[in-house]
Amino acid sequence: MSQSAHKYSLTARIFIGMATGILTGVFLQLLFDDSGDFTFSIFGLELSTYNILVEGIFSTLGQIFIASLKMLVVPLVFVSLICGTSTLSDPSKLGRLGAKSVGLYVVTTAIAITLAMSIALIIAPGEGLNLTTETTFQAKEAPSLSDVIVNMFPSNPINSMAQGNMLQIIVFAVLFGIAMAMTGNAGKRLTAVFEDINTVIMRLVTIIMNLAPYGVYVLMAKLFSTIGGDTILSLAKYFFLVFGVLILHGLVTYSVLLKVLAGLNPITLLRKMRDAALFAFSTSSSSATLPVTMETARNKLGVGNSVSSFTLPLGATINMDGTAIMQGVATVFIAQVYAVDLSLGDYMMVVLTATLASIGTAGVPGVGLIMLAMVLQQVNLPVEGIALIIGVDRLLDMTRTAVNITGDCMVSCVVAKSEGALDEDIFNDPNAGEKQEDVDFEHFERNK
Template sequence: MSQSSHKYSLTARIFIGMVAGIIIGALLQFIFDDSGDLRFSIFSVEVSTYSILVEGIFSTLGQIFISSLKMLVVPLVLVSLICGTSSLSDPSKLGRLGIKSISFYILTTGIAVSLAIMAGLLVAPGEGLNLQAETTYAAKEAPSLSQVIVNMFPSNPINALAQGNMLQIIVFAVLLGVAMAMTGDAGKRVAAFFEDLNTVIMRLVTIIMNLAPYGVFVLMAKLFASIELGTIVSLVKYFMVVLVVLIIHGLVTYSALLKMFSGLSPVMLLTKMRDAALFAFSTSSSSATLPVTMETARNKLGVGKSVSSFTLPLGATINMDGTAIMQGVATVFIAQVYAVDLTLGDYVMVVLTATLASVGTAGVPGVGLIMLAMVLQQVNLPVEGIALIIGVDRLLDMTRTAVNITGDCTVACIIAKSEGELDQAVFDDPNAGSKQEDVDFEHFDRNA
């Protein structure tokens, strides 16, 4: 790798790729109309440049990048959890980690939806709007709580791994790790294999991270070339309320909780979250960002392996703070658009439903809209109202994901501090983990 490639940090390169993608995408949308034809007669070349770039190159490369990230998730979660669990000398520690993690995730989600409802009532983004849903939204049926609990336990672990069912993978990995810890020498030999495998997987994570600036560029170019900006203008108040509450929750709520429960510096945590947050913003997927989140927590924030291996995969699966914020504002917005007056009891029900649903529907595809449909049905609002906000949800989803993974790392730091599993020197070092950012591909084979 040339010397010039090391001029900028990974964070700077990702940011440059994101901005360049946004600019290119916006220019393409300005030049081409909705059908992909040139808007201006000055361009007379009859070539489907739009399709080649947007639907061809950008779409293909973007899907490859997302698939590369998702490729790492299942092996990373499985191996990391097995390594972390098998290294626990005190079995009761696993129970403490579980109780603390779930309690903090539920707490932050409850705060998030409460803030969203208050902001929605204060700003009233839906008052005076006469929007008509151009499409209908058919809500998928959400499973019952008992079915969710049953589905957490895999009848076929191989099938769970193949389907990427994260809750089942977590349960299987934890049970296997506990069994290894209780098996003596045989368990230690198997654990050594998984430790080596974990080292190899983390190196693969580092390699993929170096490709991030290019992946981010094509994802942003594809999004901003195809997104309907007119829809955002018509829903600007709703869009801005959700965005502002997301920012407040990500910067203020998490900072306050981190300082209150651990005494750690929120500024240091937020500064070190830049890479992971940019990844999350670009991919809109907590699961796809999980490899980067775990690398950040371990190498930059000093979170111990046993805590990060358990808390972060669990958070990527059940921590839905950003989605809860969308649900709170969307509920108020849809109620105002349809001129439905909700009572105080209805808003309390929204808070409870959204908070509990964030855990209960974790393994269901399309969880955000399913959870919103559940909330709307709970307070007798028309589920069809979801169609009003689908047009701007893609951009908001990017910010929601960045907030979610920030919450995951905040909770991981709090729990690691309480368990004595936080390396304070690493957390306080502003340059910690920076050496992990670049892989010298030119000499990679000789140094491996």
């Protein structure tokens, strides 16, 4: 890689890719909206310039980038958890990790939705709107609590990995790691093998991160060439309210909890989360961002592998603070649009349902809207009201994913500090982990 490519940090390169992608998408939309599409014929086929660029090049490259990130998730989670669990000298530590992690994730989710509904009731984003919709949203049925518990245990671990069922992978990896720790010399030899595999996987993460600016560019260009500005303007009050609460929760709530519970500097955490947050914003997927989140927690925040390998995959699966905020604002918004008065008991039911649903619907595609449908049904609001906000949900989904992974790392730091597994020298070092950013591809070429 040339020297000119290295003069900017990874964060700067990702931001440049994001900005240029947005500008490209806006330019394409303005160009083709006003003057019509450019078509031409090759071998008798009518081809569209817009479709070739947006649905062809941008869409294909964007899907390849997302697939490359998702490719790493299952092996990374499985190997990291085995490495972390197999080195635990005290089995009771695993129980403490689980209780602390789940407890903190549930608390932050409850705070998020309570904050969202409180601010929404004050600002009243849906008052005065007489919106109607002919579109209905058919929600999948959310699993019961007993089904969630039963489904955490895999009957076929290989099938769980193939399907990407993270809760089942976590359970199997933890049990496998505990068995390795109890097996003596054979377990120690196997642990050394998994440690080597983990090192290779983290190097692969670094390689993918070097390609991130280009992946982010095509994702942003594709999105902003298809989303309409009139859609955002028509729901501006709702959009900016959700966006504002997301930023407030991400900056204030997490900062207060980190300072109070761990005595750590929240500015340091937020500064070091830049790369992972940009990844999350562009991919809209906590699971796809997980490799970058784990690299950030270990190399930049100093969270030990025994903690990060457990708390971060769990957080990517069940921690949905951003989604809870969307649900809180959307519930108030839809109730006001349809002129439905909700009681204090109804709002308490929304808080309880959304908090529990963050675990109950983990791993389901489109989980945010599915969870919202579940919440609306609990308080007898029309589920078709979801159609009112679908148009701007894609942009908000990007922001709430960035909030979610920030919460994951905050909880990991708090848990690691309480377990004595946090390297505060790394946490407080502003340059920690920076040397991991760049891969010298020229070195690979010279040594072929």
